[in-house]
Amino acid sequence: RVPGEDRMVEMAISPEKVQRTRQVFLWLMSCVYMWAFASLYTQIPGLYGPNGLAPVHNVVPTHSDNSSWLERLQSLPSILTFHQDVQLPPHYLMELCCLVGTLLGVFMMIFRAMRCSFMFLILWILYLSVYKVGQVFLWFQWDILLLEAGFLTIVVAPFNLFFWKKPTVRCHDGILLWLVRWLLFRLMFASGVVKLTSHCPTWWDLTALNYHYESQCIPTPLSWYAHQLPDSVQKLSVVGTYFIEIVTPLLFFTPVRSLRIFAFGCQVLLQLLIILTGNYNFFNMITITLCFSLVDDQFLGVISQESTQKSSLSQRITAALFGGLGSAVHSAGRLLIFVAVVGYIMALTVYYFGIAIYVESWNVVSAIRFTSSSFESALSIVVPLLAVYAAISLVVEISNAFLRSLSSSGLLNKLWSLLQVGLFAVIALLLFTISLVPYGVVDRTFHSTIPSEVKRLHDVVDHYSVTNQYGLFRRMTGVGGRPELIVEGSDDMQDGPWKEYSFLYKPGQLDKAATYVAPHQPRLDWQMWFAALGSYQHNPWLVHLVYRLLIGQEEVLQLIAPPPFSKPPRFIRAQLYHYHYTSFDTSKSLFNQSESTWHREFKSEYLFPLTWDNPGLEEYLNKHNYLTPLNYEYPIPNILSILMHLREYTNQLAPPTLLWTLFFTALLCTSMQFLHK
Numbered sequence: 001r002v003p004g005e006d007r008m009v010e011m012a013i014s015p016e017k018v019q020r021t022r023q024v025f026l027w028l029m030s031c032v033y034m035w036a037f038a039s040l041y042t043q044i045p046g047l048y049g050p051n052g053l054a055p056v057h058n059v060v061p062t063h064s065d066n067s068s069w070l071e072r073l074q075s076l077p078s079i080l081t082f083h084q085d086v087q088l089p090p091h092y093l094m095e096l097c098c099l100v101g102t103l104l105g106v107f108m109m110i111f112r113a114m115r116c117s118f119m120f121l122i123l124w125i126l127y128l129s130v131y132k133v134g135q136v137f138l139w140f141q142w143d144i145l146l147l148e149a150g151f152l153t154i155v156v157a158p159f160n161l162f163f164w165k166k167p168t169v170r171c172h173d174g175i176l177l178w179l180v181r182w183l184l185f186r187l188m189f190a191s192g193v194v195k196l197t198s199h200c201p202t203w204w205d206l207t208a209l210n211y212h213y214e215s216q217c218i219p220t221p222l223s224w225y226a227h228q229l230p231d232s233v234q235k236l237s238v239v240g241t242y243f244i245e246i247v248t249p250l251l252f253f254t255p256v257r258s259l260r261i262f263a264f265g266c267q268v269l270l271q272l273l274i275i276l277t278g279n280y281n282f283f284n285m286i287t288i289t290l291c292f293s294l295v296d297d298q299f300l301g302v303i304s305q306e307s308t309q310k311s312s313l314s315q316r317i318t319a320a321l322f323g324g325l326g327s328a329v330h331s332a333g334r335l336l337i338f339v340a341v342v343g344y345i346m347a348l349t350v351y352y353f354g355i356a357i358y359v360e361s362w363n364v365v366s367a368i369r370f371t372s373s374s375f376e377s378a379l380s381i382v383v384p385l386l387a388v389y390a391a392i393s394l395v396v397e398i399s400n401a402f403l404r405s406l407s408s409s410g411l412l413n414k415l416w417s418l419l420q421v422g423l424f425a426v427i428a429l430l431l432f433t434i435s436l437v438p439y440g441v442v443d444r445t446f447h448s449t450i451p452s453e454v455k456r457l458h459d460v461v462d463h464y465s466v467t468n469q470y471g472l473f474r475r476m477t478g479v480g481g482r483p484e485l486i487v488e489g490s491d492d493m494q495d496g497p498w499k500e501y502s503f504l505y506k507p508g509q510l511d512k513a514a515t516y517v518a519p520h521q522p523r524l525d526w527q528m529w530f531a532a533l534g535s536y537q538h539n540p541w542l543v544h545l546v547y548r549l550l551i552g553q554e555e556v557l558q559l560i561a562p563p564p565f566s567k568p569p570r571f572i573r574a575q576l577y578h579y580h581y582t583s584f585d586t587s588k589s590l591f592n593q594s595e596s597t598w599h600r601e602f603k604s605e606y607l608f609p610l611t612w613d614n615p616g617l618e619e620y621l622n623k624h625n626y627l628t629p630l631n632y633e634y635p636i637p638n639i640l641s642i643l644m645h646l647r648e649y650t651n652q653l654a655p656p657t658l659l660w661t662l663f664f665t666a667l668l669c670t671s672m673q674f675l676h677k
Contacts, residue, residue, distance in 0.1 A: 017296040017297045017298060018173050018174060018177060018296055018297060019173075019297060020297040020300050021177070021292055021293075021295060021296055021297055021300060022156060022173060022177065023112065023115070024292050024300065025153075025156065025177075025180070025289060025292045025293065026108075026115040026120075026153065026156070026157055027108075027109060027115065027670075028285065028288070028289040028292070029120070029149065029150065029153045029289055030104075030105050030108035030109045030115060030123075031105065031109055031285070031663065031666070032105075032146065032282050032285050032286050032289060032519075033101060033104070033105040033108075033123045033127070033146075033150070034101075034102055034105025034106055034109065034659075034662060034663070034666070035105075035281075035282045035285070035519040035520075035659050035663070036101075036127065036143075036146055036282055037097075037098045037099075037101035037102040037105060037126070037127070038098070038102045038105075038655075038658060038659050038662060039281065039282070039519065039520045039521050039655060039659060040098050040130060040134075040138075040523075041095060041098035041099060041102060041650070042520075042650065042655040042658065043137075043522070043523055043524070043559060043655075044091060044094055044095050044098065045091070045555040045558065045647070046524070046555045046556045046557075046558050046559040047137050047523060047524070047559070048090075048091050048094055048133075048134075049091045049555050050089075050091065050629070050630055051548065051553050051555050051556070052091070052555055052556065053137075053524070053541050053544050053545055053548065053556060053626075054134075054135045054136065054137060054541060054544075054626075055091070055626065055628070056080065056090045056091050056094055056133050057089065057090045057091065057628075057630050057631075058625045058626075058628055059076075059133050059135060060076065060078070060080045060081060060083060060090040060133055061075060061076060061081065062084065062631060062632055063081070063084065069082075076132060076133070077128060077129075077132055077463060077464060078128070078129040078130075078132040078133055079093065079097055079125065079126070079129040080093050080094060080097075080129055080130075080132075080133050084632065087634055087635055087637055088634065088637070088639070088640065089630060089634050090133070092640060092643055094129075094130055094133065095643055095647070096639070096643065097126045097129055097130055098126075098130065099643075099646065100122075100126060101123055101126045101127065102662065104119060104122065104123055105123065106662055106665070106666045109666035109667070109669075109670060110666050110669040110670055110673070113160065115157055115158075116157050116158050116159065116160040117154050117155070117157045117158065117159045117160075118159075119157075120150065120153045120154045120157050121154050123150060124147065124150040124151055124153075124154060127146060127147060127150060128147060128464060128465070131143055131144075131147060131465070136527060136541060137523040137524070137527060138523070140521075140526070141283075141468075141470055141471075141472060142280075142281065142282065142283035142286060142521075144465045144468040145187065145283070145286055145468070145470065146282070146286060147464075147465040147466075147468075148183060148465060148466060148467060148468050149180070149183060149286055149289070149290060151464075151465075151466050152176070152179050152180055152183060152431075155176050155179075155424065155427060156173075156176045156177065156179075156180065158170070170417075170420065171401050171404040171405045171408070171417050171420070171421055172401050172420055172421045172424040172425070174397050174400065174401060175394075175397050175398055175401055175421070175424050175425060175428050176424060176428070177293045178293070178393070178394055178397045178428065179428055179431060179432070180290055180293035181252050181253070181290075181293040181294060182390060182394075182432060182435065183290060183435075184249075184252065184267070184287070184290040184291060184293060184294075185249045185252045185253075185390070186435065186438070186439050186470060187287065187290070187470045188244070188245050188248075188249045188267065188287075189245065189246060189249045189386075189442075190439070190441075190442050190469070190470045190471045191245050191470060191471055191472040191473065192241070192242055192244075192245025192246035192249075193246060193379065193442045193471075194442065194471035194472075194474045195208075195241075195242075195245075195473060195474065196372070196375055197375075197376065197379070197442065198474045198475050199372060200474070200475040200476055202476040202479060203238070203475075203476065204368060204372070205367075205368075206234075206235040206238040206239065206353075206366055206367065206368065207231075207234065207235065207238075208238055208473075208476045209226075209234040209235075209237050209238055209241075210227075210231065210234050211476055211477075211478050211479050212473075212476060213226045213227040213277060213278075213581070214227050214478065214482050214579070214580065214581040215476070215477050215478025215479075215482045216278050217278075217279070217506065217525070217526050217529040218278070218279040218505050218506055218514075218517055218522070218525060218526075218529075219277075219278065219279070219507070219514050220276065220277055220278060220279055220514055220515070220516055221513070221514045221515065221516070222276050222277050223277050223278065223514060224514070224581055224582075224597045226277045227581045228581075228583075228584040232363055232364040232365065232366075233364075235364075235366045236355070236364055236366060239349065239353045239355065239366055240270075241270070242349075242353070243266075243345075243346075243349050244266045244267060244269075244270045245270075247345050247348075247349060248262070248263040248266045248267065248345075249263070250345075250386070251263040251341075252294060253389060253390055253393035254341075255396075256334070256337055256338070256341070257296070257334075258334055258335075258337075258338040259337075259338060259341055259342070260294045260295070261294065261295055261299055262338070262342060263294055264291050264292075264294040264295050267287070267288075267291045267294075268288055268291055271284040271287050271288050271291075272284075275518065279505070279516065279517040279518045280518060281517075281518050281519050281520060281521035282518070282519040282521070284518070285519060351369070352368070352369050352370055353366050353367070353368055353369065354366055354367040354368065354369050376443075379442065379443050380443050380445045380446065383439075383440065383442060383443040383446045384443075384446045384449070387436060387439065387440075387446070390432070391432065394428060394429070394432055398421070398425045398428070398429075401421045401425070402418065402421055402422075402425075404417075405417035405418045405420075405421050406418070431466070431467065433454055433457075434454065434457055434458045434461060434466070434467050435467040436450055436454065437450055437454060437455055437458040437467070438458070438467055438468055438469035438470075441469050442471075477533060480578060481578025481579060481580050481601065482507070482578060482579040482580065483532035483533055483576060483577075483578060483603075484506075484507060484508070484532055484576070484577050484578070484579045484600070485528055485531060485532045485542075485574050485575070485576060485577075485606055486500055486508060486574065486575045486576075486577055487500070487501040487545075487546070487549070487572065487573075487574050488500055488501070488572065488573055488574070488575060489501065489549070489563075489564075489565060489568075489569030489571065489572045489573075490569055490570070490571050490609075491569050491570045491571070492570075492571075493570075493571045493609050498573070499564040499565065499569075500564065501549065501560060501561075501563055501564070502560065502561040502564075503522075503524070503525050503528065503560050503561060504522055504525065504559070504560060504561055505517050505522045505525045506522075506525040506528055506529060507579055507598060510596045510598045510599065510600065511596050513597075514597070516656070517656055518656075519656075519659055520655045520656045520659050522559075522655070524545075524559045524560070527539070527541070528542075532576065532606075535606075536574070536606060536607045540620070540621075540624045540626075541626075542574070542607070543607070543610075543617070543620060543621065544621055544624070544626045546572045546574070546607065546610050547610070547612065547617060547621060547626075549563070549568065549572055550568055550569075550572055550610065550611065550612035551568060551612050552567065552568040558651070568612075570611060571609040571610065571611055572609065572610055573605065573606075573607055573608060573609040573610070574605075574606040574607035575602065575604075575605060575606060576602075576603045576604050576605070576606040577600045577601065577602055577603060578600060578601050578603050579598050579599075579600045580598070580599055580600070580601075581597055581598065582596065582597055582598065582599055
């Protein structure tokens with residue numbers, strides 16, 4: 001047992017208690033990488049091929065023979081910059097990166113020995129390589145979140161070059177998991193704060209969720225039911241979102257273990273609810289993965305056999321939640337602290353959000369009691385205090401790691417352990433300092449006080465997405481209805497008829513049923529959602545999409561549902577509609593509602609009818625380099641034929657089916673290993 005384990009307040013998670021936690025974190029990160037690479041791989045021909053919507057060869061430079069590797073990486077930190085050296089077209093090299101990343105993710109899920117720093121470094125380099133050339137279709141917060149979490153995973157994972165050896169316990173593991181916890185804090189806290197600092201009326205009057213379920217990019221089958229909930233429930237849900245995203249992150253660095261577990265439960269609950277009511281690809285799994293930095297092995301059920309045999313069920317539950325199997329006085333003390341703190345923050349939430357329950361009318365009322373100016377004034381005080389609070393927590397973690405190193409047996413082991421702790425302490429302090437720059441964006445006053453040297457250091461590493469700025473759902477869209485683009489084609493511009501192109505996952509035809517797509521991210525469907533919020537002038541790729549549909553480009557057609565034409569139409573246009581969920585029919589049962597969950601109203605013409613031979617269209621596309629051909633000739637190596645055959649095989653499976661097949665295959669192999677042991 002670890003000395004001091006029965007103290008009422010633990011100052012840190014000791015390394016003996018985070019080994020299973022670390023392995024769970026690494027396993028989940030392997031899974032997320034596998035999903036991310038496999039999802040992108042299925043879409044590369046239509047998005048990044050020579051005839052795709054954003055040809056990757058347009059952003060990958062062609063270098064002279066005398067240019068060095070360093071010069072190439074400085075201009076573009078991506079493996080694709082070496083396409084000439086490996087004699088592969090850039091889009092095929094991109095496919096190869098995704099295939100290698102997918103296979104590595106699967107094998108790392110199965111084999112524990114492969115979950116080491118070197119393998120995670122390869123995965124990070126591969127994803128950075130595709131991200132840097134992904135253009136608008138990879139400009140999502142979960143992509144940069146995966147890069148930052150992936151970078152931290154490199155140092156969290158054991159440096160185990162000898163795969164046959166079992167990873168050893170390291171005194172600095174707590175420091176590295178603290179960095180993961182700090183990333184989770186920045187993600188959640190910023191996501192909650194920006195909802196209020198954006199001055200979005202729906203977030204301030206607690207009506208955001210009245211519009212969220214129908215206006216999100218790709219709803220799930222449960223989204224319609226969530227939209228039908230009473231206004232009082234929707235408002236309470238918004239309050240709960242604020243509580244989980246702003247309040248509970250304050251508990252991430254508390255020395256009281258039970259409070260961190262409470263925060264873990266709140267965060268995971270929010271992510272599970274989001275998964276049920278919205279398709280957000282692998283983002284929710286990344287967030288849940290980061291949440292495991294809040295718990296330890298004891299919470300996961302790793303209690304010694306001797307302790308388990310001598311304790312009752314109630315004692316084991318108490319141990320899992322409040323730590324240790326000590327005396328009843330200690331357990332009661334932990335429980336008292338837990339109840340007092342949780343009760344206090346809940347009471348503050350009830351007060352500041354004006355929650356009132358009227359039993360007579362079975363109604364719950366809530367309204368924000370503070371103003372925008374008072375919130376921003378409080379933010380200017382809280383943000384720097386939280387940075388200091390986190391810094392103290394990190395220093396305590398580092399100090400405990402040094403103390404554990406001094407307790408190592410043997411002089412050489414002690415010196416080696418101290419050296420490792422010192423090295424990773426410097427890395428942790430450096431990453432924490434750099435991350436203060438994106439963290440401080442939530443408060444201008446604090447951001448202005450950050451030394452210029454720190455900002456310059458952040459600018460150096462920003463090119464590699466080591467630390468990033470976050471803030472999800474800043475403003476609620478679709479208040480007047482969900483904007484939706486409908487692409488239509490016809491052979492007669494005057495008399496029609498105009499027939500709709502249907503996309504694979506996003507709403508379109510009114511009788512189209514919603515489905516679960518995650519962890520796959522259909523990136524064209526997502527960009528169609530963003531394009532509906534703006535104009536085609538700000539989305540030139542949409543004009544390119546119309547052009548590819550006009551000429552019947554096979555690679556692009558694979559990104560959408562089968563077209564309603566036997567041959568490409570003469571004209572194609574885009575119309576803007578506003579979609580609304582249908583109302584709940586009280587005369588029917590809950591699961592016997594109308595098959596059509598949408599109704600829509602026409603708003604305006606988004607893109608005027610175009611023909612493939614329109615001279616202005618070709619000029620527009622050439623201006624944006626969409627029609628630039630490959631300017632380098634490649635031989636046809638054997639690996640190219642292998643990639644082509646793999647593409648033919650994987651095209652037979654729907655992307656979500658492919659992702660879940662890979663997942664359950666790896667899970668089955670992992671389970672068989674566990675049962676064998």
